[in-house]
Amino acid sequence: MIEHKTSAMLCHGLAISPMLIGGMVYSIRDSYMPYHAAATTYQWHELEPGIQVLFRAMFNGAGSLMLLTALTLILLLSIPFRQNQRWSLWAIPLIGIGAMLTTIRGAVLVDLNTAANPPWLGLLVIIALFCSGLFFSFRK
Secondary structure: OOOHHHHHHHHHHHHHHHHHHHHHHHHHHOOOOOHHHHHOOOHHHHHOHHHHHHHHHHHHHHHHHHHHHHEEEOOOOOOOOOOOOOEEEEEEEHHHHHHHHHHHHHHHHHHOOOOOOOHHHHHHHHHHHHHHHHHHHHOO
């Protein structure tokens, strides 16, 4: 039981890490990534100041939300999960997968409709880690 719980915590921790890092990056970002330039067909410096403000607000808002989600998941993993509170076994992967599906939806939309190549396949790995964590959570 302890080995399975440790495996579950490891899977969830590995899934949360890129959410935490990505959230931090985007919450303080002041310009967009190269694949955003490919999607818009404009380099950052070519955008009007108002459009730059709009992009910054979206990046910073989305990044802050991802950061908040990651910190919430860390809190859930640290307290109720470690105390074997059954609801947390479901809450952690459901919140994480929900956040990733929302992110994947946007990235795939950009991928299918522009020349950009957003890194959405890595998000599937995060979902797989949350699913693995859920699986290990219920192993006896």
